[in-house]
Amino acid sequence: MSILQRRERKPLSLTEGSVPKMLIRFALPFFISSIFQVLYGAADVAFMGRFSTAGAIAGVSSGGSIMNLITNLFMGITSGGTVLIGQYFGAKRDKDTTAAITSTAFMCLLISVAVMILQLSFGRLLIRVLSVPPEATEECWRYLRICAFGNVFIMGYNITGATLRGLGNSAAPMVFVGIACVTNIILDYVFVALCQMGASGAALATVISQFLSFALACLYIWRTGLPYSFRTSDVRVDFKIIGHMFRLGIPISLQNTLVSISFLIITKITNQMGVNAAAGASLVGKVVDIGLTFPWALSSALSTVTAQNVGAGKPERAKKATFYGMAFSLCIAVPFVIIADLFPASLLGLLATDPDVIAEGVNYMYPFSWDCIMVSFMFCLNGLFNGSGKTFFVAAHSMATAFFVRIPIAFFMSRIPGATLFHVGLGTPAASLVSLVLCIIYFRMHYAGDKIKEMQVIG
Numbered sequence: 001m002s003i004l005q006r007r008e009r010k011p012l013s014l015t016e017g018s019v020p021k022m023l024i025r026f027a028l029p030f031f032i033s034s035i036f037q038v039l040y041g042a043a044d045v046a047f048m049g050r051f052s053t054a055g056a057i058a059g060v061s062s063g064g065s066i067m068n069l070i071t072n073l074f075m076g077i078t079s080g081g082t083v084l085i086g087q088y089f090g091a092k093r094d095k096d097t098t099a100a101i102t103s104t105a106f107m108c109l110l111i112s113v114a115v116m117i118l119q120l121s122f123g124r125l126l127i128r129v130l131s132v133p134p135e136a137t138e139e140c141w142r143y144l145r146i147c148a149f150g151n152v153f154i155m156g157y158n159i160t161g162a163t164l165r166g167l168g169n170s171a172a173p174m175v176f177v178g179i180a181c182v183t184n185i186i187l188d189y190v191f192v193a194l195c196q197m198g199a200s201g202a203a204l205a206t207v208i209s210q211f212l213s214f215a216l217a218c219l220y221i222w223r224t225g226l227p228y229s230f231r232t233s234d235v236r237v238d239f240k241i242i243g244h245m246f247r248l249g250i251p252i253s254l255q256n257t258l259v260s261i262s263f264l265i266i267t268k269i270t271n272q273m274g275v276n277a278a279a280g281a282s283l284v285g286k287v288v289d290i291g292l293t294f295p296w297a298l299s300s301a302l303s304t305v306t307a308q309n310v311g312a313g314k315p316e317r318a319k320k321a322t323f324y325g326m327a328f329s330l331c332i333a334v335p336f337v338i339i340a341d342l343f344p345a346s347l348l349g350l351l352a353t354d355p356d357v358i359a360e361g362v363n364y365m366y367p368f369s370w371d372c373i374m375v376s377f378m379f380c381l382n383g384l385f386n387g388s389g390k391t392f393f394v395a396a397h398s399m400a401t402a403f404f405v406r407i408p409i410a411f412f413m414s415r416i417p418g419a420t421l422f423h424v425g426l427g428t429p430a431a432s433l434v435s436l437v438l439c440i441i442y443f444r445m446h447y448a449g450d451k452i453k454e455m456q457v458i459g
Contacts, residue, residue: 014168014305015090015312020324023298026305027325029174030165030297036174036181038293040209042286043185044202046351047192057352058275059139060199061282062132065260065267066123067147070115071154072256078108078155078162080249083307083387084241085166090311097167099238104245105159106237112155119148131268133275139199146200150207153214160217165304172220180213248391255395262402269414269424277421280360283348284368284425291336291372298325299379299386306387315388319447322384329376340369364421367429374432381439384447397438406431 014022044064048057081104088097123144132140161173184205191201270281302325306318340347344365348358382394409427413419 014308015314019317019320023301023305023321023324024328026170027298027301029170030301031294033174033177034293034297036177038289040181040184042351043188044206045282045286047188048202050353051193055133055135055275056139056198057282058133058278059136060143060202061278062130062136062267062271063140063143063199065264066126066144069257069260069264070119070151072260078104078158079252079303079386080245082162082166082304083248083389084245085163086304086307087311089167090308096241099236100241101163102236103238103241104162107242108155108159109152112152116148116151119144119151130264131271133271133278135275143199143203146203147206150210153210156214157210157217160214160221168308170301176213176216179216180209183212184209248389251391251395252386255398258399259402262407265407266410269410270421273414276356277360279357281364281421283351283357283361284364286351287340287347288368291333291340291369292375294332295329295372295375295379298329299383302380302383303387306384310388318384318387322380325380325383326377329380333372333376337369337372340365360421364425366422367425371429371432374429374436378432378436378439381443393442397435401431401435405434
């Protein structure tokens with residue numbers, strides 16, 4: 001078989017050169033992509049907040065929480081693929097790199113179809129379980145029903161993004177997310193503001209935008225090829241690699257899914273506090289997501305940086321990048337928390353006009369915003385752990401603190417006479433603080449000194 005010669009420009013080297021410069025250059029597109037994704041979700045809520053009712057806001061918010069659970073399920077599986085691709089690529093095992101790309105795509109697309117069928121079958125049951133307010137029930141179901149048909153595009157984009165990032169290219173996925181974000185905002189205006197389609201319009205805008213980002217990513221890979229020579233015989237589904245992918249990805253997927261479920265339970269608690277509380281909590285979630293974007297971007301970037309450097313036999317470089325990641329993350333998180341606590345009503349007023357909804361949101365903003373400080377450390381450590389194959393621990397501490405700290409605090413606080421969203425919001429930073437303590441202990445046990453040299457290329 002002939003060797004395919006098409007090449008894209010050489011990706012950023014993650015295993016050579018200045019660590020802080022490399023990390024910023026690689027993480028910046030992750031950050032911009034995360035901002036686009038936050039704007040993507042915020043656009044739906046903002047248009048609903050200005051051109052529809054509190055019930056519609058709560059419906060889209062609850063439906064969006066369910067979609068976040070599904071998206072996190074997909075991202076967990078593809079994260080296992082990203083780690084494998086990065087480690088094989090860093091070790092210059094080109095055949096295994098290509099097989100990892102193909103195998104990840106094959107399994108993830110099968111999963112997306114199965115999830116779509118489950119979503120359509122049990123969507124109404126989920127709405128009842130979440131105690132969605134009666135005013136929001138039908139809007140929520142319309143949103144979920146339409147978004148179900150976009151699952152293949154969500155998974156498809158995550159696969160292409162995982163492939164490009166695992167190979168050291170974080171810029172191209174950023175462009176595709178940006179185009180999708182702009183498209184979603186335009187379509188939200190058309191469907192929600194002009195056509196008054198409510199939650200159906202927001203969902204339709206989302207699905208069309210997801211399809212566009214997936215199509216552009218596929219076109220880009222087809223036109224540019226991969227950044228190394230490979231034979232068509234290397235394109236295969238390798239069940240051994242799929243086994244490795246699931247061993248890495250299932251803990252991440254389980255973590256993401258169960259943590260999302262924990263936030264769905266929080267949504268259920270806020271839903272039971274009334275439609276204004278439900279809508280206010282939704283607004284705060286969109287605002288605080290902005291503060292979480294840089295820590296999350298650095299975590300994702302560090303996962304790939306660690307994977308490639310472990311593959312190249314340079315684990316100390318991955319450890320150094322982690323510490324720089326924490327410092328960079330705090331540079332964004334600290335100013336955000338100060339602004340969020342000083343001007344909460346002004347920030348929430350950008351997304352909605354109902355004073356009762358904004359008042360509820362202000363109560364939630366104060367404790368929730370402080371989560372950005374804790375995750376600046378915790379997310380970066382998780383990126384190191386995931387990239388070096390320690391995905392089980394990341395899943396374990398995330399799930400434990402979600403179900404034994406975040407939910408119990410939120411539940412019991414909500415039962416206090418006269419409780420507000422302020423009390424419910426205390427559970428999230430408390431859970432992150434406990435997770436951070438566990439991460440520090442694990443780091444000292446397994447990564448301090450020469451222990452980091454125990455990291456191996458998988459497979």
